Amino acid sequence: MKRTTDDPLLLTPGPLTTAPETKQAMLHDWGSRDRSFIDATRRVREGLVEVSGGGEDFTAVPLQGSGTFAVEAMIGTFLPRDGKLLIVVNGAYGHRIAKICAYMQRACEVAETPEDTPPDIPAIAARLAADPEIGHVVVVHCETTSGILNPIEELAAAVAGQGRRLLIDAMSAFGAIPLDLAKVPCDAVAASSNKCFEGVPGMGFVLCRTSALTAAAGNAHSLSLDLHDQWAAMEGNGQWRFTPPTHVVFAFEAALRAHAAEGGVAGRFKRYSENCRILVDGMRALGFEPLLSHNLQAPIIVTFRMPSDPAFAFADFYDRLKDRGYVIYPGKLTVADSFRIGCIGHLDGDDMRGALAAVEETLREMGVASGAP
Ligand SMILES: Cc1ncc(COP(=O)(O)O)c(C=O)c1O
Secondary structure, three states: OOOOOOOOEEOOOOOOOOOHHHHHOOOOOOOOOOHHHHHHHHHHHHHHHHHHOOHHHEEEEEEEOOHHHHHHHHHHHHOOOOOEEEEEEOOHHHHHHHHHHHHHOOEEEEEEOOOOOOOOHHHHHHHHHHOOOEEEEEEEOEEOOOOEEOOHHHHHHHHHHOOOEEEEEOOOOOOOOOOOOOOOOOOEEEEEOOOOOOOOOOEEEEEEEHHHHHHOOOOOOOOOOOHHHHHHHHHHHOOOOOOOOHHHHHHHHHHHHHHHHOOHHHHHHHHHHHHHHHHHHHHHHOOOOEOOOHHHEOOOEEEEEOOOOOOOOHHHHHHHHHHOOEEOEEOOOOOOOEEEEEOOOOOOHHHHHHHHHHHHHHHHHHOOOOOOO
16 A cells, blocks of 8 residues: 555554545645535545435535544434434444433433344334334444444345334445445434545544435424534535634545545455455454454454453553554453554555464564453
8 A cells, every 4th residue: 555654554443544645635625615625525425425325315414523423413413302222232332322311311221232242123013103203214234343344234124024214223234235225214314434445534424314404394402413504504505604624625535536546335345354354364363362253243443352461561662662663452341351453545455464463473572372351
């Protein structure tokens, strides 16, 4: 991969290592009410709808802030104030949605499975059948807590089968894991600039079914997180309501061009899958054990169980890898002591092999015989 800096590579779930063209796209200043920025916003919105496959039925609403802002805006806008949400949980980001509902005092229930276990779809369908008050269901596509890929098509079909509306937090999946909005029945999908599109942080966005967004006018609990108001303003004059992240939008436009040039979602899925395969095979060869079996693992981020060798200390391992040019990520599991290594960002197979060589050297230096848990 082409690089113009010697920054350490980010093997994390984002912010990520970005391409030189993406960084270069930020080397200007733009007026937020100027035509050049208004046009860039339009191109980014159109580009997102194109990637989603949602066609005329969907609109992209960008929002200032991180991914959580977009998720909170999606829940607050689409869930009626007197509505009830079923949250499908198998990790920290599902739990965060429950916390969001508590803050905004919206009724919710949780359908939880352990962090290494997919949702129980028949149980969810039965729960919907038994409780007519639940009008909406929300699920995390790739639960970044573990890296598990949740079965979005099957869940969407079950939710639609019960006549309910689906919202998706696809933060760490959208752009790399196939999700065709022409085929997966849902009202909204939230994601952000600094994940699989490989942009820089600062902008969330929600792909919204326009008819559902129109019907959601007046639901929002918060002015700045009102997706309907943000959309109505953008449709009106092309502008953001409040100070926009101008540089982030131009970087995102460059990142979208690179995404298309790589073959869109299919191209990115292929590179990340190869990164993931190289990583898992190489780490296994050093004794490390991934938490998830291959069929549950999304090619986004891999959780490894903490080695049991007494010479292994994660903080030391982390620092020594960083000194060698690779930044990894701590674990977020509640069920097991773990750490994570990401496969996403402007990284290819050679970068993953470089990271594996650094891991091997680091283990030797630390006197760790094996990465086995
Ligand atoms: C699935 C998922 N949802 C939500 C978020 C929150 O995003 P942010 O940290 O940008 O607020 C993340 C972040 O990694 C995520 O992976």
